[in-house]
Amino acid sequence: xxxxxxxxxxxxxxxxxxxxxxxxxxxxxxxxxxxxxxxxxxxxxxxxxxxxxxxxxxxxxxxxxxxxxxxxxxxxxxxxxxxxxxxxxxxxxxxxxxxxxxxxxxxxxxxxxxxxxxxxxxxxxxxxxxxxxxxxxxxxxxxxxxxxxxxxxxxxxxxxxxxxxxxxxxxxxxxxxxxxxxxxxxxxxxxxxxxxxxxxxxxxxxxxxxxxxxxxxxxxxxxxxxxxxxxxxxxxxxxxxxxxxxxxxxxxxxxxxxxxxxxxxxxxxxxxxxxxxxxxxxxxxxxxxxxxxxxxxxxxxxxxxxxxxxxxxxxxxxxxxxxxxxxxxxxxxxxxxxxxxxxxxxxxxxxxxxxxxxxxxxxxxxxxxxxxxxxxxxxxxxxxxxxxxxxxxxxxxxxxxxxxxxxxxxxxxxxxxxxxxxxxxxxxxxxxxxxxxxxxxxxxxxxxxxxxxxxxxxxxxxxxxxxxxxxxxxxxxxxxxxxxxxxxxxxxxxx
Amino acid sequence: xxxxxxxxxxxxxxxxxxxxxxxxxxxxxxxxxxxxxxxxxxxxxxxxxxxxxxxxxxxxxxxxxxxxxxxxxxxxxxxxxxxxxxxxxxxxxxxxxxxx
Numbered sequence: 180x181x182x183x184x185x186x187x188x189x190x191x192x193x194x195x196x197x198x199x200x201x202x203x204x205x206x207x208x209x210x211x212x213x214x215x216x217x218x219x220x221x222x223x224x225x226x227x228x229x230x231x232x233x234x235x236x237x238x239x240x241x242x243x244x245x246x247x248x249x250x251x252x253x254x255x256x257x258x259x260x261x262x263x264x265x266x267x268x269x270x271x272x273x274x275x276x277x278x279x280x281x282x283x284x285x286x287x288x289x290x291x292x293x294x295x296x297x298x299x300x301x302x303x304x305x306x307x308x309x310x311x312x313x314x315x316x317x318x319x320x321x322x323x324x325x326x327x328x329x330x331x332x333x334x335x336x337x338x339x340x341x342x343x344x345x346x347x348x349x350x351x352x353x354x355x356x357x358x359x360x361x362x363x364x365x366x367x368x369x370x371x372x373x374x375x376x377x378x379x380x381x382x383x384x385x386x387x388x389x390x391x392x393x394x395x396x397x398x399x400x401x402x403x404x405x406x407x408x409x410x411x412x413x414x415x416x417x418x419x420x421x422x423x424x425x426x427x428x429x430x431x432x433x434x435x436x437x438x439x440x441x442x443x444x445x446x447x448x449x450x451x452x453x454x455x456x457x458x459x460x461x462x463x464x465x466x467x468x469x470x471x472x473x474x475x476x477x478x479x480x481x482x483x484x485x486x487x488x489x490x491x492x493x494x495x496x497x498x499x500x501x502x503x504x505x506x507x508x509x510x511x512x513x514x515x516x517x518x519x520x521x522x523x524x525x526x527x528x529x530x531x532x533x534x535x536x537x538x539x540x541x542x543x544x545x546x547x548x549x550x551x552x553x554x555x556x557x558x559x560x561x562x563x564x565x566x567x568x569x570x571x572x573x574x575x576x577x578x579x580x581x582x583x584x585x586x587x588x589x590x591x592x593x594x595x596x597x598x599x600x601x602x603x604x605x606x607x608x609x610x611x612x613x614x615x616x617x618x619x620x621x622x623x624x625x626x627x628x629x630x631x632x633x634x635x636x637x638x639x640x641x642x643x644x645x646x647x648x649x650x651x652x653x654x655x656x657x658x659x660x661x662x663x664x665x666x667x668x669x670x671x672x673x674x
Numbered sequence: 675x676x677x678x679x680x681x682x683x684x685x686x687x688x689x690x691x692x693x694x695x696x697x698x699x700x701x702x703x704x705x706x707x708x709x710x711x712x713x714x715x716x717x718x719x720x721x722x723x724x725x726x727x728x729x730x731x732x733x734x735x736x737x738x739x740x741x742x743x744x745x746x747x748x749x750x751x752x753x754x755x756x757x758x759x760x761x762x763x764x765x766x767x768x769x770x771x772x773x774x
Binding site for chain 2: 204205206210211212213219220221222223224225226229231237238239240241242243260262267269271284319320321328329330331332333334466468471473475476477478479
């Protein structure tokens with residue numbers, strides 16, 4: 180942990196997160212049913228995920244591999260020996276009456292993920308208590324409008340592989356929690372562990388929050404921990420935490436109730452109303468009566484397997500940001516912006532940067548033109564109408580001095596609007612490159628008008644030639660500064 | 675080894691079993707016998723014995739991530755006490771799921 184955020188409040192907000200992500204497998208954790216989202220109800224179910232008598236679960240190798248990838252990316256220690264346990268509770272979306280989860284021997288623990296704010300407001304290493312692999316439950320649907328009507332149960336989701344990621348209570352503000360979740364999501368999407376689509380429930384967040392309140396006697400009072408559920412976006416997480424911290428402080432002032440004096444409370448976030456509401460009291464963990472699942476045998480993991488997964492992992496975002504900044508000599512901020520847009524955009528960027536042999540220029544075009552367009556119009560980089568070779572063609576023409584950047588922007592917009600090639604648009608707009616003859620004439624003119632600069636250059640002060648470039652631009656805005664400089668030097672020396 | 679009646683009542687509640695006073699008495703006695711039977715192991719020194727996670731010595735049983743046919747919806751629903759042709763129907767469930 181490094182810097183503390185500025186805290187105008189008379190307390191410190193202490194936040195830990197519990198994140199569930201669905202793993203990107205073809206099939207469920209313990210059976211061959213598809214995990215595809217959006218299928219008609221109860222079309223992706225079988226005796227295993229329906230919990231029918233006599234059925235037996237068999238672990239999905241790919242799910243275990245993806246979970247391990249996530250754990251390693253979160254700097255966790257991988258257990259050499261792991262097993263699965265039954266977590267017993269009754270709910271209609273849980274057909275077996277227990278969830279297959281991991282209790283005392285999770286396959287990984289003790290990791291961290293750092294979130295850095297490029298603007299320097301905070302940088303925090305958030306500890307990971309554990310990452311474990313478990314199965315998802317089904318969905319129950321209830322139409323409130325019908326009043327006491329039945330609930331409908333769809334078990335398509337039952338048995339989908341889930342990674343549960345539990346952090347230490349290391350986060351200190353709602354903003355930090357949101358930033359950290361963004362980093363986690365980016366990491367898991369980069370590694371292909373999960374699509375982290377919150378709308379489809381592939382990523383779900385619960386938050387534990389309480390306050391540390393300094394008392395007049397110097398003691399730090401801790402308010403009871405509240406678990407917040409039902410947050411459907413990272414923005415909701417931030418809002419719910421901010422609301423809850425303020426609510427707890429009010430309650431603390433009214434009741435002086437401290438941690439341990441009352442049972443842990445669960446509150447649900449009501450997004451439209453912008454408030455948290457009390458739900459049932461959380462059962463103690465022993466009430467789940469965990470015990471080893473006799474239907475699944477333990478799994479052992481060797482150092483060699485861990486090394487293999489690590490080797491195949493690819494660059495996580497934090498590493499890629501640094502690599503990109505070094506490889507293309509762009510700022511940490513630019514690298515952050517590009518990497519945070521996802522792997523596909525980085526691939527697009529590096530394609531353009533390679534073709535134009537200039538990372539900074541490519542980064543400017545990506546951020547100012549490509550990203551702005553994508554933000555305004557929506558859409559993904561994969562299907563963006565201007566492909567890397569076309570953008571590189573355009574940037575190349577600016578680099579050659581055919582026209583300047585603002586003219587380039589107009590061409591960019593026209594290529595986008597018309598779907599025509601850069602060459603076509605350039606021709607139709609009547610933009611002609613400054614010809615060599617024209618350039619020679621212009622340089623001769625400059626030399627004639629600037630005897631002082633000529634003398635300086637002849638006297639060995641080559642940098643004096645820079646004074647000619649501004650004047651050249653005034654005479655013809657389309658000229659390439661580099662070419663003007665070289666031509667002038669050649670002409671002066673050739674005298 | 676005897677179990678407290680209130681422990682048995684708690685376990686019954688967690689298992690959603692509504693026991694009459696007589697049943698609770700009987701269960702307390704019977705469960706005490708079972709626990710007492712296992713309690714015979716208590717004098718043994720198990721400090722050097724690794725906890726047993728599974729009675730089988732087999733480990734690392736996996737399947738490949740290859741889709742297999744699912745049941746039809748009709749097959750999936752056929753044994754349900756009530757359904758609407760698409761979903762299982764249960765008495766109204768309001769509020770949160772028990773766990774994630």
